[in-house]
Amino acid sequence: MTTLTVRRFHLPFWPSAAVAALAWLIAWAINLPAANWLAYDLLGLEPGTHLGDAVAFFLYDVPKVLLLLLGIVTAVTFLRSYFPPERMRAALAGHGTLPATIGAAGFGIVTPFCSCSAVPLFIGFVEAGIPMGVTFAFLISSPMVNEVALVLLWGLFGPGIALLYMAAGLSVAIVGGLVLGRLGVERWVEPWVLEVRAGGGATSLDLHLSIEQRLRDAWTYTRDLVRKVLPYVLAGIGVGAFIHGFVPTDLVAAIGGRENPLAVPLVVAIAIPLYSNAAGTIPIVEALLGKGMPLGTTLAFMMAIVAISLPEFLILRRVIRARLIALFATVVVVGILAVGFLFNALGL
Amino acid sequence: MKVIEVLGPGCANCQRVEANAREAVAMAGVAAEIRHVTDPREIVAHGILSTPGLIIDGTIRSYGRIPSAGDIAMWLVE
Numbered sequence: 546m547t548t549l550t551v552r553r554f555h556l557p558f559w560p561s562a563a564v565a566a567l568a569w570l571i572a573w574a575i576n577l578p579a580a581n582w583l584a585y586d587l588l589g590l591e592p593g594t595h596l597g598d599a600v601a602f603f604l605y606d607v608p609k610v611l612l613l614l615l616g617i618v619t620a621v622t623f624l625r626s627y628f629p630p631e632r633m634r635a636a637l638a639g640h641g642t643l644p645a646t647i648g649a650a651g652f653g654i655v656t657p658f659c660s661c662s663a664v665p666l667f668i669g670f671v672e673a674g675i676p677m678g679v680t681f682a683f684l685i686s687s688p689m690v691n692e693v694a695l696v697l698l699w700g701l702f703g704p705g706i707a708l709l710y711m712a713a714g715l716s717v718a719i720v721g722g723l724v725l726g727r728l729g730v731e732r733w734v735e736p737w738v739l740e741v742r743a744g745g746g747a748t749s750l751d752l753h754l755s756i757e758q759r760l761r762d763a764w765t766y767t768r769d770l771v772r773k774v775l776p777y778v779l780a781g782i783g784v785g786a787f788i789h790g791f792v793p794t795d796l797v798a799a800i801g802g803r804e805n806p807l808a809v810p811l812v813v814a815i816a817i818p819l820y821s822n823a824a825g826t827i828p829i830v831e832a833l834l835g836k837g838m839p840l841g842t843t844l845a846f847m848m849a850i851v852a853i854s855l856p857e858f859l860i861l862r863r864v865i866r867a868r869l870i871a872l873f874a875t876v877v878v879v880g881i882l883a884v885g886f887l888f889n890a891l892g893l
Numbered sequence: 894m895k896v897i898e899v900l901g902p903g904c905a906n907c908q909r910v911e912a913n914a915r916e917a918v919a920m921a922g923v924a925a926e927i928r929h930v931t932d933p934r935e936i937v938a939h940g941i942l943s944t945p946g947l948i949i950d951g952t953i954r955s956y957g958r959i960p961s962a963g964d965i966a967m968w969l970v971e
Contacts, residue, residue, distance in 0.1 A: 630957070737934075
């Protein structure tokens with residue numbers, strides 16, 4: 546066997562990881578006092594004024610959201626590496642429609658999935674004989690109830706709202722998957738996709754990866770993700786800070802309030818073209834909730850932003866007809882509207 | 894002559910795996926041919942659902958992650 550010298554300098558792994566974790570904790574602890582000091586002492590802004598509150602919100606929220614993303618996406622990506630789509634497929638194949646649909650929605654939370662894998666995933670599910678509705682349950686749940694959304698909601702609003710969001714998103718995915726499954730949507734799947742079914746079977750690949758390898762991968766992924774979403778996060782927090790400082794509570798209540806029956810459809814209509822990731826959306830959601838927007842309206846807004854993704858629809862067009870994409874989008878929108886109306890009606 | 898197959902529809906991640914594979918070939922100093930497999934049917938036929946995947950001489954080495962050039966070089970000389 547040839548020996549190979551890899552001439553690449555690597556910091557010793559575990560000490561670097563420990564230092565990074567410690568730095569994270571310190572930054573988290575000093576964030577609020579540091580933001581207040583910057584806004585009110587260094588910049589000399591008055592607490593309680595529009596500008597002062599907007600600036601303090603911005604200075605506090607940017608590091609807070611970035612720290613949450615860096616710390617928690619790394620941890621969650623590490624854990625997710627144990628639930629790859631290949632394993633999900635093996636777990637779902639050969640079960641009844643209802644358990645498989647519920648399972649697929651649940652896997653949507655933990656299974657790492659990028660929309661560029663949508664086509665192989667779709668075909669792989671067909672190949673294993675998994676019902677179409679089950680696949681759609683996963684495709685609905687995966688962007689909507691993703692771990693980044695849950696963790697940010699938990700970090701900013703506490704476990705109550707995060708768990709409600711999760712329950713609502715899973716319900717939309719399960720009901721949406723069951724409905725689409727009933728509609729005989731195979732008609733609108735490209736014929737060449739259905740041909741692979743002959744192969745059948747679902748073996749799970751298993752390649753061994755060490756914990757260190759998984760952590761390194763998780764860190765690389767997080768670094769790339771944060772770099773990619775940073776402009777959206779800054780824009781989202783900027784909009785959030787503006788709402789926080791300048792938009793009157795009465796206006797938010799008048800437009801988004803429970804008394805306005807059009808509030809939920811209105812925010813969903815605004816959200817559909819605004820495709821973004823959870824990271825950019827949540828600061829806006831934070832500011833709207835702070836201004837008294839009811840929870841149902843707010844959750845519907847956030848779900849519509851993350852779940853309706855034009856790029857993903859374009860990718861799926863390779864395997865399914867435009868009519869099915871439209872049907873899929875309709876089912877998701879109806880589900881989101883139902884969540885908004887239900888939560889508002891419950892007065893949460 | 895090694896055959897390296899990079900499996901993926903051609904998104905940014907797949908291109909990074911391909912770039913790492915090229916670097917690995919230079920690092921390991923072996924003769925190798927790099928193929929890019931974009932047909933989803935062929936990807937799925939290997940049992941891979943999460944791209945990018947990497948196959949060297951018919952053995953699946955990784956999927957759903959981006960192996961470093963160093964990792965790939967190790968597999969090439971194994």
